[in-house]
Amino acid sequence: xxxxxxxxxxxxxxxxxxxxxxxxxxxxxxxxxxxxxxxxxxxxxxxxxxxxxxxxxxxxxxxxxxxxxxxxxxxxxxxxxxxxxxxxxxxxxxxxxxxxxxxxxxxxxxxxxxxxxxxxxxxxxxxxxxxxxxxxxxxxxxxxxxxxxxxxxxxxxxxxxxxxxxxxxxxxxxxxxxxxxxxxxxxxxxxxxxxxxxxxxxxxxxxxxxxxxxxxxxxxxxxxxxxxxxxxxxxxxxxxxxxxxxxxxxxxxxxxxxxxxxxxxxxxxxxxxxxxxxxxxxxxxxxxxxxxxxxxxxxxxxxxxxxxxxxxxxxxxxxxxxxxxxxxxxxxxxxxxx
Amino acid sequence: xxxxxxxxxxxxxxxxxxxxxxxxxxxxxxxxxxxxxxxxxxxxxxxxxxxxxxxxxxxxxxxxxxxxxxxxxxxxxxxxxxxxxxxxxxxxxxxxxxxxxxxxxxxxxxxxxxxxxxxxxxxxxxxxxxxxxxxxxxxxxxxxxxxxxxxxxxxxxxxxxxxxxxxxxxxxxxxxxxxxxxxxxxxxxxxxxxxxxxxxxxxxxxxxxxxxxxxxxxxxxxxxxxxxxxxxxxxxxxxxxxxxxxxxxxxxxxxxxxxxxxxxxxxxxxxxxxxxxxxxxxxxxxxxxxxxxxxxxxxxxxxxxxxxxxxxxxxxxxxxxxxxxxxxxxxxxxxxxxxxxxxxxxxxxxxxxxxxxxxxx
Numbered sequence: 001x002x003x004x005x006x007x008x009x010x011x012x013x014x015x016x017x018x019x020x021x022x023x024x025x026x027x028x029x030x031x032x033x034x035x036x037x038x039x040x041x042x043x044x045x046x047x048x049x050x051x052x053x054x055x056x057x058x059x060x061x062x063x064x065x066x067x068x069x070x071x072x073x074x075x076x077x078x079x080x081x082x083x084x085x086x087x088x089x090x091x092x093x094x095x096x097x098x099x100x101x102x103x104x105x106x107x108x109x110x111x112x113x114x115x116x117x118x119x120x121x122x123x124x125x126x127x128x129x130x131x132x133x134x135x136x137x138x139x140x141x142x143x144x145x146x147x148x149x150x151x152x153x154x155x156x157x158x159x160x161x162x163x164x165x166x167x168x169x170x171x172x173x174x175x176x177x178x179x180x181x182x183x184x185x186x187x188x189x190x191x192x193x194x195x196x197x198x199x200x201x202x203x204x205x206x207x208x209x210x211x212x213x214x215x216x217x218x219x220x221x222x223x224x225x226x227x228x229x230x231x232x233x234x235x236x237x238x239x240x241x242x243x244x245x246x247x248x249x250x251x252x253x254x255x256x257x258x259x260x261x262x263x264x265x266x267x268x269x270x271x272x273x274x275x276x277x278x279x280x281x282x283x284x285x286x287x288x289x290x291x292x293x294x295x296x297x298x299x300x301x302x303x304x305x306x307x308x309x310x311x312x313x314x315x316x317x318x319x320x321x322x323x324x325x326x327x328x329x330x331x332x333x334x335x336x337x338x
Numbered sequence: 339x340x341x342x343x344x345x346x347x348x349x350x351x352x353x354x355x356x357x358x359x360x361x362x363x364x365x366x367x368x369x370x371x372x373x374x375x376x377x378x379x380x381x382x383x384x385x386x387x388x389x390x391x392x393x394x395x396x397x398x399x400x401x402x403x404x405x406x407x408x409x410x411x412x413x414x415x416x417x418x419x420x421x422x423x424x425x426x427x428x429x430x431x432x433x434x435x436x437x438x439x440x441x442x443x444x445x446x447x448x449x450x451x452x453x454x455x456x457x458x459x460x461x462x463x464x465x466x467x468x469x470x471x472x473x474x475x476x477x478x479x480x481x482x483x484x485x486x487x488x489x490x491x492x493x494x495x496x497x498x499x500x501x502x503x504x505x506x507x508x509x510x511x512x513x514x515x516x517x518x519x520x521x522x523x524x525x526x527x528x529x530x531x532x533x534x535x536x537x538x539x540x541x542x543x544x545x546x547x548x549x550x551x552x553x554x555x556x557x558x559x560x561x562x563x564x565x566x567x568x569x570x571x572x573x574x575x576x577x578x579x580x581x582x583x584x585x586x587x588x589x590x591x592x593x594x595x596x597x598x599x600x601x602x603x604x605x606x607x608x609x610x611x612x613x614x615x616x617x618x619x620x621x622x623x624x625x626x627x628x629x630x631x632x633x634x635x636x637x638x639x640x641x642x643x644x645x646x647x648x649x650x651x652x653x654x655x656x657x658x659x660x661x662x663x664x665x666x667x668x669x670x671x672x673x674x675x676x677x678x679x680x681x682x683x684x685x686x687x688x689x690x691x692x693x694x695x696x697x698x699x
């Protein structure tokens with residue numbers, strides 16, 4: 001496993017072990033401490049600390065002017081964030097669940113994403129929209145959508161999805177510093193996974209990471225599909241096949257360079273994502289690899305995605321979700337005998 | 339709560355014949371302010387006429403005329419200080435110009451060179467955009483930020499009667515009231531959303547009555563009476579500035595022309611109705627008042643006409659100048675940060691442009 005430290009600190013902080021939710025909480029607190037223009041608002045983010053406790057303690061520490069509850073209205077939350085950004089603040093807003101962000105869609109697409117372009121850079125939108133996303137938690141309808149394609153398809157937005165506590169911390173700090181609006185997708189299935197977090201390490205936006213070296217095929221994953229890819233690679237190793245795993249971390253901008261180099265080194269690729277596959281991020285990645293790496297490829301690029309159906313109810317979601325077997329089945333089809 | 343309810347009859351200080359009526363609450367503006375407002379009305383009317391002509395000449399892609407509604411825009415701008423902010427609709431380009439934006443810059447969206455033609459920070463005017471009611475939430479967020487920063491800014495946000503049916507209208511008024519923000523919402527009820535009449539937008543007694551549901555005062559005002567508009571809006575702005583919170587002002591006016599040049603209003607309304615409203619024109623009634631009270635003489639009228647002509651000429655000359663927007667601008671401001679995919683596409687376009695220039699030689 002390669003650990004990259006893109007921004008070595010002069011005085012390295014000791015790594016602490018945190019859950020991903022804890023890492024996001026720490027990133028918010030550190031960003032609010034570092035810049036008093038940063039403020040956090042949304043539904044239940046104040047006294048309660050968020051339904052996932054991601055904003056726990058922020059109101060107590062920074063006061064109600066820095067972290068506060070709003071009326072229950074997502075377009076209102078994002079729309080007022082636009083106005084705050086127009087007036088020089090740096091709003092970090094929480095959408096309570098993926099599917100509950102849809103009422104804000106017009107504000108996101110028509111204003112958050114376009115204001116900087118519309119005003120020729122005179123009014124940038126340094127807004128972070130945090131969205132707990134994806135399934136695997138036994139959630140009922142409207143609590144498990146993988147909605148990344150809607151945002152990735154919108155020019156002007158930056159879209160990231162961490163898979164580790166370290167990247168959740170590093171990416172969120174970068175997202176809050178970013179002059180462009182960032183949709184920050186938090187894989188809620190991974191909220192309680194633990195990992196080392198070194199706050200002196202940054203995770204640059206737009207850089208994928210090789211999380212496992214391998215020589216036979218490349219698994220491209222992000223967010224919830226990263227641990228599945230790693231598990232599949234571990235099982236494959238027992239079966240004598242060496243799989244490389246790339247964690248994209250950023251969906252927009254997309255790191256062609258790292259993915260292309262990885263796929264060219266193995267000659268085979270499987271893209272893994274939980275969202276429905278048709279016209280999806282996984283489809284775009286597969287198309288890009290096919291276009292850019294064609295002469296290196298030993299087999300067509302395969303996709304392992306969710307079915308093109310509404311997200312499954314809790315008792316059926318294990319049939320819906322990409323899993324290790326489906327990944328390994330896809331790997332098996334990569335024309336090994338030619 | 340009854341103190342929040344609007345009056346049964348809209349506030350009117352100068353009637354359609356130019357006659358002044360006393361009001362217990364609102365006093366008309368000073369004669370100097372009225373004369374200045376009249377000047378702006380004439381300039382605004384001239385801008386509407388000029389823009390309609392520029393559409394016919396192919397110089398503007400489209401123009402939503404505010405002919406007949408100019409008093410709302412003049413009063414809105416007049417109620418604000420230089421440090422305050424205006425959030426207009428696409429029909430409020432006269433207000434944008436009165437705020438100080440160069441007329442040609444205010445028309446860039448409708449000319450088609452770019453999506454917006456001015457830096458909003460130069461004159462504290464948000465960009466003109468075409469989605470309905472979305473700007474109301476921006477206005478509320480802007481005001482919220484001002485309060486958090488300790489700045490004494492008032493924000494005036496405009497919308498039409500159709501936009502009051504949008505969810506963002508509801509959310510904006512609710513947020514503004516809950517956080518007690520210094521926002522004045524000015525609804526220009528011009529009775530039509532393209533072809534759909536007010537009766538299909540609301541079953542409420544008036545649009546101003548909606549305010550009580552949010553816990554803010556609602557005001558009804560004659561939207562073709564500049565004096566009443568100025569007085570009501572100035573009171574709402576003063577209330578906002580002193581920490582009293584938001585106000586919803588409904589101005590009763592009329593869109594005397596079609597929605598845009600692309601619309602045919604004979605399909606959905608009678609000419610007699612339009613004529614009734616022509617008789618209530620904001621410009622002619624104020625001229626009648628100022629003339630009958632000897633505040634407007636022939637030489638002043640001529641000077642105002644010259645100013646309106648000069649503005650129209652400047653606008654016409656600027657829009658008649660052929661411009662060729664640089665296609666590379668498509669990529670320049672999408673992101674502030676580096677984006678490798680856009681860099682690739684930009685290079686592809688640059689290559690196409692270079693080849694087309696070579697072919698032209």
